[in-house]
Amino acid sequence: MSETFTIHFDEGKTEFRPGETISGTITWYTPPSAESIVLRLYWFTSGRGTQDIGVVQKRTWPASFTGSAGCERFAFVLPDEPYSFSGTYISLTWALKIIALPNEESFKKDFVVSPTGKEIGLDNIRNAVNVSWYQKIWE
Amino acid sequence: MKKKEHSKRDQNPQTIKPGGKRLGKFFAMVAFSLVWNGIMVFPIYFSIKSWQDGTPDVFISFMAILLGPAGLLMIGLMFLRLFALFNPRHTLTLTPGTITLGEPTNLNWQINGKAHRLSRFTIYLVGLEEAEFERGTDTVSVTKVFFEKVLIDIQDLKKESTGSLEIDLPANSGKLMPSWESTHNRIKWALYVRSKMSRCPSVTDKYFITINPVATGI
Numbered sequence: 001m002s003e004t005f006t007i008h009f010d011e012g013k014t015e016f017r018p019g020e021t022i023s024g025t026i027t028w029y030t031p032p033s034a035e036s037i038v039l040r041l042y043w044f045t046s047g048r049g050t051q052d053i054g055v056v057q058k059r060t061w062p063a064s065f066t067g068s069a070g071c072e073r074f075a076f077v078l079p080d081e082p083y084s085f086s087g088t089y090i091s092l093t094w095a096l097k098i099i100a101l102p103n104e105e106s107f108k109k110d111f112v113v114s115p116t117g118k119e120i121g122l123d124n125i126r127n128a129v130n131v132s133w134y135q136k137i138w139e
Numbered sequence: 140m141k142k143k144e145h146s147k148r149d150q151n152p153q154t155i156k157p158g159g160k161r162l163g164k165f166f167a168m169v170a171f172s173l174v175w176n177g178i179m180v181f182p183i184y185f186s187i188k189s190w191q192d193g194t195p196d197v198f199i200s201f202m203a204i205l206l207g208p209a210g211l212l213m214i215g216l217m218f219l220r221l222f223a224l225f226n227p228r229h230t231l232t233l234t235p236g237t238i239t240l241g242e243p244t245n246l247n248w249q250i251n252g253k254a255h256r257l258s259r260f261t262i263y264l265v266g267l268e269e270a271e272f273e274r275g276t277d278t279v280s281v282t283k284v285f286f287e288k289v290l291i292d293i294q295d296l297k298k299e300s301t302g303s304l305e306i307d308l309p310a311n312s313g314k315l316m317p318s319w320e321s322t323h324n325r326i327k328w329a330l331y332v333r334s335k336m337s338r339c340p341s342v343t344d345k346y347f348i349t350i351n352p353v354a355t356g357i
Binding site: 121 | 240266268269270271272273281283285286310311313314315316317319321322323324326352353354
């Protein structure tokens with residue numbers, strides 16, 4: 001846990017459904033040099049592939065407003081997709097990240113977005129007729 | 140039983156086209172075969188010549204013996220691709236045009252041409268994860284099938300050249316990820332149609348489709 005920042009989700013929830021509102025409170029204690037505080041709602045990939053990041057929404061509080069310490073409420077409506085998932089080569093994680101600019105000191109908290117509220121596990125679901133090795137090469 | 144209702148997405152039927160063309164695969168094999176065998180002509184020629192001259196070059200002879208048969212195999216594959224061009228083609232139509240988790244979708248299939256020549260006709264629904272990464276100066280991609288389901292498997296096509304089936308993927312299975320694409324990573328879905336004529340290898344045509352997430356109205 002960062003001593004500079006905290007992110008608390010309402011009711012301690014970390015599992016959400018698409019279209020649901022994610023809300024909570026952020027607190028910070030930053031050096032006077034901080035010019036603004038940014039809260040980013042985003043997803044990122046991890047695994048074999050090059051990392052992709054998608055920033056969905058963000059909120060900024062200017063330094064004149066924030067001071068060196070502060071506490072703010074936030075609420076974001078989650079989009080339909082992408083879902084949180086974990087596969088063999090790709091995993092996708094949703095997170096909220098609080099960043100102090102310009103030094104970019106940050107803290108993030110992960111959460112799950114899916115229709116069940118649980119991360120989608122890309123297990124091998126196979127119900128296929130057997131194919132011979134030469135057919136696989138051929139195809 | 141409560142009838143499931145479609146979300147307000149495109150409800151129109153859509154005829155889907157195969158991702159890779161048979162003719163393209165044939166010409167790719169012709170080009171690859173020409174390049175490979177064009178290169179292999181030289182070691183084979185110099186190998187034979189060295190033996191005829193009584194000064195056998197063992198290294199070149201070894202290369203010719205090792206890599207020469209691969210050229211023959213490619214010529215064989217090239218002819219198989221040529222035969223595949225004459226396999227009956229198919230038309231697939233989805234209604235609605237894209238699949239949405241939790242909403243039934245109708246798939247109409249039609250075999251164009253002489254369906255009775257096929258000894259087996261199979262349609263699979265396949266889900267793939269594909270990740271791209273840099274290796275040196277190249278961009279490499281890896282693919283893994285995470286879902287594979289037989290939708291239809293017919294072994295006697297004497298009477299059937301058309302048909303329909305329903306694709307109904309559960310919204311809350313916790314194991315299905317809809318189509319998704321970012322710069323280097325993607326989840327792809329496809330219908331693989333495998334058709335086999337007697338005494339010929341089977342031919343698989345891939346039709347890439349879109350599977351939408353559950354609609355929330357956002």
